[in-house]
Each structure stands twice: as C-alpha cells, then as structure tokens.
Amino acid sequence: MSEAAFGTIAQGEPEIRGRISEPRPIWQAPLLPIGIVLIYMGTMLFNDVTAEIRVLLVLAGITGGYLGLDAICQRRWGSGFDTSAWLSGVWLIMIGLGAITVQWLPLPESKLVKNSFGEGLRLRPDLFSRHPLGTNSQELDLLGGVMWGARTSLIISLGAVAIGLIIGGVIGIAAGYFRGTFDSGVGILADSMLAFPPLILLVAMATVFEQNQWTMALELSLLGIPTYIRLSRANTLTFAQREFVLAAKAMGSDNRRVIFRELMPNVALPLLSYAFLVTAVLIVAEASLSFLGVGIQPPEPTWGNMIEAGQENYQDHPHLVFVPGIVMFMTVFALNRVGDKARERWDPREAQI
Amino acid sequence: MLRVVGLKLVRLVPVLFLVSLATFFLIDLIPGDPAAVALGTDATIEDLEAIRKSLGLDKPITERYGDWLGGALTGDLGDSLRPPNEPVSDLLQRSAGPTLRLSAMALGMSFTISIFLGVWSAHAAGNRADRLVSGTMFTFISVPTFLAGLLFIFFFVFRQSVPRYLWVIAVGLIVLRLLYLAVSRLWEDRRDFSGWSGYAVATLVVAGLLLWVFVQWPDFPRTASHRYDDNWREQLRSLFLPALALALSEIAVFTRLLRADMLSTLQEQFVLSSRAKGMPTWRILFRDALRPSSFSLITIAGITLGRLIGGTVIIESIFGLEGLGKLIVAFGVLPKNYTVVQGGVLVLAVGYVLLNAIIDISYQYLDPRIRRGRV
DSSP: OOOHHHHHHTTTOOOOOOOOOOOOGGGGTTTTHHHHHHHHHHHHOOTTOOOOHHHHHHHHHHHHHHHHHHHHHHHHHTTTTOOOHHHHHHHHHHHHHHHHGGGSSOOOOOOOGGTTTTOOTTTOOOOSSTTTTOTTTTBBHHHHHHHHHHHHHHHHHHHOOOOOHHHHHHHHHHHHOHHHHHHHHHHHHHHHHHHHHHHHHHHHHHHHSSSSHHHHHHHHHHHHHHHHHHHHHHHHHHHTTHHHHHHHTTOOOHHHIIIIIIIIHHHHHHHHHHHHHHHOOOOHHHHHHHHHTTSSSSSSSSHHHHHHHGGGGGTTOOOHHHHHHHHHHHHHHHHHHHHHHHHHHHHHTTTTT | OOHHHHHHHHHHHHHHHHHHHHHHHHSSSSSSSSHHHHHHHTHHHHHHHHHHHHHHSSSSSHHHHHHHHHHTTTOOOBBBBSOOOHHHHHHHHHHHHHHHHHHHHHHHHHEEEEEEEHHHHHHTTSSSSHHHHHHHHHHHSSOOOHHHHHHIIIIIISSSSHHHHHHHHHHHHHHHHHHHHHHHHHHHOOHHHHHHHHHHHHHHHHHHHHOOOEEEEEEESOOGGGGGGGGGHHHHHHEEEEEEEEHHHHHHHHHHHHHHHHHHTTHHHHHHEEEEEOHHHHIIIIIIIOOOHHHHHHHHHHHHHHHHHHHHHHHHTTTOSSSHIIIIIIIIIIIHHHHHHHHHHHHHHHHHHHHHHHHHHHHHHHHHOSSOOOO
C-alpha cells in the first residue's frame, strides 16, 4: 500500500558465502504432473469431500508441482535457474495477453445481467465446462469477469505508473541536479503528499471526482509521484557527481542538454525497474477502492468489486471470492517477484562496486 | 545537534500548512453545492441557507480558510452535517479507541512473530528453512489486506477445522523432526548427555504446545464488536483476526529487514568471540546479536504504526469495527458528510507527519552516525 512496503522489498541483502546449491534431483520431475492432478482434484473434482482434505490436497499439489517443475527446469538450464521468477514472468504475460484479447474471445456473458439469463446460478468451477471458473450470483461468467478485470486493473495501474514516472521522474531529476531552494521545495511537496494515509486520500478523492479508468489512473498516480520523485532524485545525485557529466559541462552543454541527454538515460533504467513494484502496489490500491465501493462500479467487472459482490454468500460458495482473489494475488506476487529481480539487475545503488 | 532538530521542526511547518490547505480545498473541488449534496433532495430553502451559513459558504474563500484553520487549531472541527449533528472532534475521539487498539495489537503481533522468524532465518541463512521463510514472507507481502481478512474469516470462522488440523500437521512435523534429532544424538553417544537432552526437552515443549492449542482452539467471532470492551480476554479474541490480517504484510517487511541486518551483525568480530567462549547459540542470537540488529526495525515500527492507523479502513469495514477508517468512509465519504471527511483526514495526516518527525528526531539522538547534517 505504501512506500515502506516496496522500500523494504528493495532492501539489499548481504551475500551468503560458501553455499552453492546442488540442482534438484531429476527423479522429482514426476511430481509436476502429480501436483497438477492433486490441485485439480482439490479445487474442482472432489466437491463433496470435506474442506480439510481439499485444502490438504491443494497444498500438497502446489508444493509437489513446484518441486517437480523446479527439478525439470534446473536440469535443463542449470542450478542457478530461478524457476519462480520465470513462472511469474509467464503468468504476467498470460494476464497481459488475456487483458488484450478478451474482447475477441468467445466467452459467455460476464458483464450484463440481461444477457446471462439461464446460464446457471453460482456454478462451481469446472475446467471442462462452458464456465471453467464458474458463475457468480447473477449467472455471469467468472473467467470473463477476471479477464475484463485484468484489463481494467492494468490500464489503471500502468496509466498511473506512466504518469507518475514521467512527472515524478522529471521533477526528481531537476531537484537532484539543481539542488538548493528548488530541491528543498520539492522535498516539502513530496513530504506533504506522503503525509496523507494513501487509502483515505484516495477514498476522499473518490467523492470529489467521477470514477472512471482515466480519473482513477490520475488519482492513483498521486501515490506514485512522490515515490518516483525520491527515487529519481536519489539516483540523479549519484550520477550528477560522475565524470561524464563534468565532461559534458566542460564542453559547454547547457542544463537542458545535461538533464535530457546525460542524466535521463542513466536514471530511466533504475526508475523503470521499480515500475513493477509500484504497479503491484497500485493494483492493490485500485482493488481496495473497488472493494469499498468507491472505485469502478458494476456492471464493469474488476477484481475488487467481484470480491466485494462475492463476500455476501462466500460461506457456501467460496469460489466467488477465491477465483478473483487468487488471480489478483498471483498477479501481485508475480509483479513483486519480477520487480525484485529487475531492481537487483538495474538499480545501480544495489550493484556491488 | 539542536540546530538539526530545529531545522527539522522548521521544515515541518510548510508541510503541515500544505496538508491543511489540501484538506480544506477538497471541499471546494466538489461539483455543485456541498450544502445541497449533504441535505439531499427534500431540503427546504431555509435548511440550505442554515447549512450554508454554518459552513461559511457565503464568505470569501480566504476568510473561510482562516476561520477553519483557527477552529482546527483550537480543536473545533465543525459539526457533522448528518444527524445527530455532533461535533466532529467528539466523533473522532470516540472512534480513535478501536483503531488505536487494533493497530497496536497488529504491531505487537508482527513484532513477536517477525523477531523469531528473522533471527531464525538469519541463523539458518541459505538453508532450506531460510528459503522456506523467505518464500513465505514473499507470499505474505503479496496478499492484499482485504483478501487476508476474508480468507481468515473463511478459514477461522466458517471452516474452523481446517486451520486446526493444519496446525496439528505443521507442528506435528516439527515435533517429529525434533524427536528424530534427539534420538539420533542419543544413538550416537549415550554418555554425552548434553547432546540430546536439549532436543528432548524441545520436543516435549513443542508437543505440549501443539496439544494445548489444539484443545483450546478459540472460537473466533465473525465481527469484532464493542460488546466486550471491559473484558480483555474477549477483546483479544475478537481483535485477533483483524489484527492478524493487518499484521501479515508487516510481518513480512519486518522479517526481511531483521534478517538482512542480522546477517551483517553475525559477521562481526564480537559474535565470533562470543562463539569462541562457548556461549550457547540462543544466547548469541538473542542477547548479543539481536540488539545491534534491531535498530532499523525500531525505526520502521514507528512509521508502521502511523501507516496502520490510516490503513485500517478496509479491515474495519470487513470486521464491522467502529474505528476511524470506518467513520471516515461509512459516515463521511459515502453519505457525503464533508466536515467529517475534512476533520478525519486532517487529524490522520497531521498525526502521521508528527509521528514521523518524532521518529526522525529521536533517530538523531539514538544513532551517532547520522548526526551530521543532511544525507
């Protein structure tokens, strides 16, 4: 939700010496299909079995499936292969593709109640049926809802990140380069923006503006801007001392050229590498707003308002909350995982010199 | 020293000014007439005029801001626009209690859990246990708070037996592992009493804990209400789930932080000398290494408290807790009760700024390394 959350993901860790892990033994590879079958049985097949056994099946399936996949990947690409990070990347690509292509897919109705009559009420998820992830209390398809929700979430959070990146990045570079009064003024501005509890601020703004994708992107960018100001200022400070900036100045470059040609290309990469982490935070913020009923309104499905609608009778129909919830969790997890890798790779302050 | 503190205090003034300005002008961004929006459609002209007068909407904007700021500085945040038209400060005071209790409990829980996990995973760095903890923490940080709240309600209230049996299985595995260690040491050398007695005691303790929690498994209520305000046991029980949901991501943040700091402390010479003197591992970890490693943890704890107080909105509305967040959203934002929104946001934001400033200043006293000027 806030800067501290991804600030701490961003904590560097001292290197642990002396342990080079062995690749996972290949005999574990069959665990992958076994795990997948266990997950399938736990979530969809054994609807009449008690909850304890189903939870156990799913947990065992996840563990086994991951170990098996890990064994196969490490066999193929060496023991340094980071399976969970690649898995996260694959999931993000899938979500992105789903969000782009959802309008052309032949999915059952997932938005308008008048078109979904007779589909079946709160159908349980069943992979080999017309509704692979089930239907909700209005007979709307959950798979379609989750994909439309992915599109809304991605448009809003990526839009907010882009706005925050451009505005915050430029202000931060200028503050770090010029220093002095401008720098302290920007610092005060960023401090006051960070002073509001983020969720309360967003909720308060939601009363003021009409909520659609574009206004929500603007509102959420207010969370990203101060963070990006600080990041780009800190990165600029390290670059502004370097020889190539001095050389550019000595050759008579004016401030604009130094900022846009010398500093910006260097600062852009670390800022972009944080974009994943910020996107994850903003997706949660957007879903929280929808959940509270002050974000995007139904019939437009979002993960937040699907969960909100589902919590009414999820005691007996848990899939109403679990389907959008798990998709959202996996997306946020994947963004954090990939973001962590990207930051390690591209943030110069992390690199050991 | 005093100069640095003074500079920080001076810097606080413009931030607070901007915060008050933004809070105040929020009400002016609303399309239409706030008074009309607040009263609804069946208001008479006289009602409207009365509300407009009480909000001061007939005066020029600078004068209104001055009046409001003057009132706010003396603790008068206006009256609620909705019946019963109580003073906003009274409303805020009443709902601050549950929020503070909830945040404090969440903070306490995240501290206890993350100190153990952080120390343990730093000690076992690179091991399977460490990787398990790191992976779990990564999962925790990715669970949105409201999802955590709903999951806890589902599993701890609707399907109680699931966590109960999972507890038995998870802790049972630990007991078996300890038992195996104790027996294998005993097998190696029966005369070396010190080799296995520790594991034997640990096995008994953990097994006892397993049974005790299994038998005493509490019956968590669906909503955390005020009914139990005088009974602390009931209160703990009703606040347990919401606090755990809030604590989840903080546990992850704290554990990662403590683990990283602890890892670098464990490389220090004094740890080596302590080890050379033959101190037991738990003593080295918890008496020698924990204190110098807990510095940034304490700093972030203050910031977290401020953040938790402002971030409990969703948890409060899921668990039906009448706290600050619930007041602002359910009684302020949704019925468009603007004075409550203004007052609540102002109090939270100013509290957050002041808390951060206090931490920042105490930092100056605690850590000699950063006393000199700005970084």
